[in-house]
Amino acid sequence: MPDPRHSPVRIGGPSQGAPFAPGLGARATILGPVAAHIAFVIELTLVPLLLPAMRSQFELSLSELAWVFNAYSVAVALGVLVGGLFGDTFKTTKVFGYGVFAFLGGSVLLAASTNAEMLIIGRILQGFGAGVFSPLIPVLLTRSAPDKPGRVLILWGSLAGYVAAFAPLIYSGVLGSEGWNLAFGFIAAIAGLSLLVLNWSPATGKPEVMQREKPKYLAIFQARDLWLTLAYVFFTYGAITYFLFRLPLWLSETGAETTSIGFVLSTFWLTFSGLSALLRNKVDQHHVQTIMLAAPLLIAAGLLTSYNANTVLLVGSAILVGAGLACSNAPSTQLILRHAPKGLSAVSTSLDITLARFGGIAAVAVLAETGVSVAGPVICASCLVAAFCTIAIRKQAPQSA
Template identity: 20%
Template sequence: MTTQQQLQQTDFSLKKILPVLLSVALGMFLVILDSTIMNVAVPQLMSTFNVSLNEIQWVITAYTLALSAVIPLAGWFSDRFTAKKMFIVSIILFVVASMLCALAQTAEQLIIFRIIQGLGGGMVAPIGIAMVFKVAPPEKRGSIMGILGLPMLLAPILGPLLSGWLIEYINWHWIFLINLPVGVIAFFMARKYLPESKPGHGMKLDVLGSILAPIAFASLVFSVHEAGTNGWLNNWTLLSLGLGSITLILFIWNELRQKDPLLELRVFRSRTFTHGIILAWMNQIALFGSILLFPIFLQQVKGLSPMEAGLYVIPQAILSTIGINIGGKLFDRYGVRLVAILGTLSLSSALFALTYLNVYSSGIFIMCSFAFVGLGQGLTMMQINTHVLRSAPKELVSRVTPITTSMQQIMSSFGITITTGYLASQINNLPSQHTIEQVGNAFGQTFWITFAFGITALLLSLFLKDSKGGKR
């Protein structure tokens, strides 16, 4: 075969897979955009429904918990009903739930509809990535899977801007209604281009694990929320903490006994894996616990409009994108340790600077601090996750992804709940005639919590051992 013929064959393979790739990427973009579009909308939703930050944060927390609940089930549903059908059903459920969110009349209704939305959106990424991986030529998998990272890069940039524009010039309902046209396109593309497959019956569903896991994690997140609001000795705090602890112990016991567990916990026997995933958790809590605070501070303390708040967080998204590119190259050449140190150093330094945040902080200071949080995010998230996957025992690698993806969502929920709960308690403890300066200082004090998690991540990265990557 001539070189020209080989090139034509490669060209043909890429053209053949492109519709599948675009279908999956659009579905992922839809779900990720909805995650990033919410942060700027929080102050508007607080005003619309006349609720506190402590209450409205459940609009985001409930969504991420719902995502984490269904991610481990994606493999079983794909095997039982085929990947294409489940991808399409997930898109439909997500779009229908988005319409319900737009029609919500109370904060409670919005939270319930966001849970349904999360249940739909949770399977889109794991099912889509698995389909693309199967149809991609082996020699092209790296670059093709990299294209699927585009939604992760574009959504954080477009989300805050789009949210700010829709809220300021139309109304908050459109942050959900915008999902309808995108979802319809994603539906028809998936129906036409995604490959067909036959349902299998090989995987056995871990029913008990599927019940215990959501109860355990939701109860523990709720206990942290109640502790931030009413203290650790409050009856609801103790009750939810006790329920969460008992069900978590039962869940772990059940998983270690199962032949086909919901989450393969035996992988934690690897010290390298355990070290890496704990680092990822600390990083996740620090990141998402702080990111939600940015647009709230800008609108409620600095008095910016939603559109202006969206513009302020663009440098964060841009440096995150740059960080992903630089981090990937450094990871390939030097391994994970250097990248993790640089990323967590950028993150923790920025979070330390934000502990001095107040009503008089300049726009340059705020944007630069946000930007270096984004740089830390870009340098660390994908690279640490790759390290965690590489460090897993070979026989368990295929079963590690549900742990990393679902726990990522759970730790995001913990981060959001911890910081919003603490911020709410700080503001509630202010005098009834408090000033905007005191509210601004409360935000700065809250960043000490995220800094503590960030510096813990930095310390863990110093002792990180490379698994297989890196040309030393």
């Protein structure tokens, strides 16, 4: 569960159908979405590591590089809304497949890029596709295993977390700083494998029967605690995204090798994955807001610690921010689903991802060329607002099953 807003997001529940049979067809319905998510996770964790090489090859300024970075986030934010709305209206597997196809096309274009314009176009196409298919992954997985939805989501989240942790180390050890094109080609290959497996699955051709009441979208605007949680997401994930953007560039400017940068980023993702597993049974009615409150404090401390050239302190900053992501990711998703108006869970989780992306866009755009004297106070203020949002959210009594 490595993405700020693309962890195993629970959109809806397991569909009713035949009992899960671990045959070839059932495995195909699981492996298709999982392969797409692995491609998405590799893109997420590798791009910060690829930024210095892309900047050097195309002689980009920090502002231009911020556009390359943010183009993906803008497209994801738009694609998520499309995926959330269309996935509930049309056949889910088809919408998912179109999203993976767009992501694949963008990855191929990035691998073949010869100028900054191609980079930006490729990032937009890739991001839009990722936004369309990513909210539908948990839907497809729970439908593929209706008797064991929790087990398949746990396996999915664990796998994604370890992919996020080890992808930077493998890339930096095998390709170094020269293979950023090959990295995008590898991402495209995994996305292509997802499409092949999805088309191979016998479940793809089955009609989907959905009986839902007409959603009352205006109820979204009356959900006070939902919007407080979304504000929390905006500020915390803005700070985390800025950290992931800034840290590799800072390390490369100080002469750090790609392997060292990959190690620090892997530390971040390993901390996130490990602490998320430890918190799995603690994220309940009694603990969720306490855990959320710890997140902005950890993130602020980690970002302030990252402004130095000491390797030990930099690893420590990665651990702190990774822990902050673990304390904010699943808990905030849980609150968003809890406070979502009836029948609007998919739209609410789409807003969750969109606000997270916009938070990252704003943080990178505003702080890309600033130093600690500006970025430090801005990040601390953002984390303080996130903490106040957590305190302001009303606590609810445990709900009976």
